[in-house]
Amino acid sequence: MSNRRPRILILTAGFGDGHLQVSSALLHYFHAQQVNQVQIIDLMKEAHPVINSLFSKVYQMSTFTSQLGFDYYGWSYYMTRDSNPSGPVMRYLNGLVKGKMLETISRFRPDAIINTFPFGVISERECVHAARTFTVITDYALHSRWIHPDTFAYYVATNEIKNQMVQNYDAAAEKISVTGIPVRPQFYTAAVEAPLRRAAQGAAKGKRILIMAGTFTVFQQLVELIHLLVDQEVCEITVVCGRKQQAYEKLTTLFSGQLQVNIVGYVKNIHDLMAASSCIVTKAGGITLSEAVILKLPIFILSPYGGQERENARYFKTNGMAQISSNVRQLAEQLRDFLGAPTTADRIRGKMAEFHKGAAGELIVNDILKTLQNYQDANHDYELMLRP
Numbered sequence: 322m323s324n325r326r327p328r329i330l331i332l333t334a335g336f337g338d339g340h341l342q343v344s345s346a347l348l349h350y351f352h353a354q355q356v357n358q359v360q361i362i363d364l365m366k367e368a369h370p371v372i373n374s375l376f377s378k379v380y381q382m383s384t385f386t387s388q389l390g391f392d393y394y395g396w397s398y399y400m401t402r403d404s405n406p407s408g409p410v411m412r413y414l415n416g417l418v419k420g421k422m423l424e425t426i427s428r429f430r431p432d433a434i435i436n437t438f439p440f441g442v443i444s445e446r447e448c449v450h451a452a453r454t455f456t457v458i459t460d461y462a463l464h465s466r467w468i469h470p471d472t473f474a475y476y477v478a479t480n481e482i483k484n485q486m487v488q489n490y491d492a493a494a495e496k497i498s499v500t501g502i503p504v505r506p507q508f509y510t511a512a513v514e515a516p517l518r519r520a521a522q523g524a525a526k527g528k529r530i531l532i533m534a535g536t537f538t539v540f541q542q543l544v545e546l547i548h549l550l551v552d553q554e555v556c557e558i559t560v561v562c563g564r565k566q567q568a569y570e571k572l573t574t575l576f577s578g579q580l581q582v583n584i585v586g587y588v589k590n591i592h593d594l595m596a597a598s599s600c601i602v603t604k605a606g607g608i609t610l611s612e613a614v615i616l617k618l619p620i621f622i623l624s625p626y627g628g629q630e631r632e633n634a635r636y637f638k639t640n641g642m643a644q645i646s647s648n649v650r651q652l653a654e655q656l657r658d659f660l661g662a663p664t665t666a667d668r669i670r671g672k673m674a675e676f677h678k679g680a681a682g683e684l685i686v687n688d689i690l691k692t693l694q695n696y697q698d699a700n701h702d703y704e705l706m707l708r709p
Contacts (some may be wrong), residue, residue, distance in 0.1 A: 327693050329359040330431035330452070332422075332436035335366055336377055339608040343437045343459055346503040350686040355655040360429055364438075367421050395627015398464065406468035406490065426452065431565060439466040455689055458482065459502055460607040462632030468492070469618040474687045474692065476500045478607070479636070481649050484662055503604040503682035511596040512615050528660050531598035533609075534572075536623055542649050543568075544575060546602075549653035551579055559583045559594060577678060592616070597664065602652070605634035605643075614642065614677055617670040621657065 329351055344361045351359045372688075401417040405411075406709070408558040426434070432438040436456045453473040463482045467475075468490050474499045477483050486492040530550065550558055555580055564570040569586045576582040588594065593695060595601060595612065600619040603609050604626075610633055613620050620643035637643035646652035659665055678684070 326356050326358060327432040328429060328663075329356060329435065329689075330425065330429055331359065331361045333361055333363055335363050336438075341604050341609050343457060343503050344504050344506060346682040347435065347437075347457070347686060349506055350503075350680075350682040353683075354686060354690060356686075356690070359432075362425060364421055364425075367425075378414040388681075392627045395631070398628035401466065402464050403489070405529060406465045407470065409615060411466055411481045411488045411668060423704050424679045428470075433689055435689070436472075437548055439464065453692065455692075457503065457683075459686060460629040460630055460633055461610065461636040464629065465490075467704050472496075474498065474688070476681070478502050478611070498684070498688060500684045500688075501614075501681035502607050503680040503685060504608060504612050504615060505592070506593045506608055506680075506682070507590075508612050508615045509593075509656045511592040512617070515596040515616050515618075516709060528599040529557045529559060530592055530656060530660075531618075533601065533603040534560055534561045534565055534568050536602055536604050540568060540571070542623075543572075547576060547582060549571075549575075549650065551581060551655065553657065554661065557581050557583065559585065559598070561588060561594065562586050563589065580692070600656070602656075605630040605637070607633055610637060610643075611681070614673045617673045619666055620644070621652060621655060621659075623644065623649070631652065640676065642669055642676065 326551070331344045331347055333340045344376070348359050348361060351357075399641075399667050431452045434454045434629050436454065437459060439458075454469075455476070456469070456470060456472045458467050458474045458478065461478050461482070463477075463485045468486070473496065475486065475492070477486070477497060477499055478501055480499055483497045485599065486497055487494050493616050496634075513668060532543070532572060534539060534543055537546075538705060547558060547560070558574060558699050560583070562572065562584065566586065569584060572584045576584060583592075592612070595618055598618060601613055602621045602623065603613070605622050606628070610620065620637060622634045622643055622645050624647055625631040634643060634645050638645050644655050646655055
């Protein structure tokens, strides 16, 4: 028997950073197990770059049009949420990338295919090189597009999603693991230091509100919120603009005289900023919410967009880990109340501690490697030596 490490193919998409971050987290944990033949591929981008660019722009524009009452992404999400996973829409989306998928499989010959985006799965009948397929669902709500009959195992964020899959799609319970959503390992390191950082921050400068500028579709909403908060003497405000250079320049000019307002652009150490903050104002993306849970960072969400973000926000609010506001003034009031009631933060962090499942990326990678070890056959003769 030959002795080799398995080959892993991770399928992702560039619609937002979340799927790419999940893929990167999984890559890290495979490398930690000395599995180095791991390839990450954005199928749609590779197969149809023009269509991918169009889809990306349409998705980005939906955040703006929703403010005008034309929430086409939200409508499409809810119209198809309970549709047949093998129906014409999913057959069409899978068909767009099937050729590139088969080409990649033939060239790379993976032992496992991991989906972090809800299309691109192929059946074993279509794949000349047998490989087991796994799906990592990256939201706190279930949509039918994640379901595929040929998926060997699913990794989900909550027991509620698992129950829905069993009840509504006849998925086998033993094939569904509740692991949480993978995040980058830096967040676990920062989580250990977070209590000390918050204590030091509170003693030195008062409490810190971390605001993600991408939360605000309308720039003036962000400006209004900062103005509403600057009168809080015990409150420091950090605004992360990311790659929005124009917003960074405008905010830097507008608040140059406000010492308690700190405007930053793109930062690599966002985990450090989150760990030192009292709370975060952010969009309800599954990855950001998962990062906040690990850091036990209370979450505030402004007018979540229709679709998975709205469902994610509702789930977190229902479970006492986030607050939702419908306008900027309501958000500012919620933040003021939160900063004035330390017991509220303690309660939310307690909820997050109970909710956290552990290092999701590590759990998923170990389970996949054990599955490959248990189900190896004549075409996949390798030995896995998992690190303790």
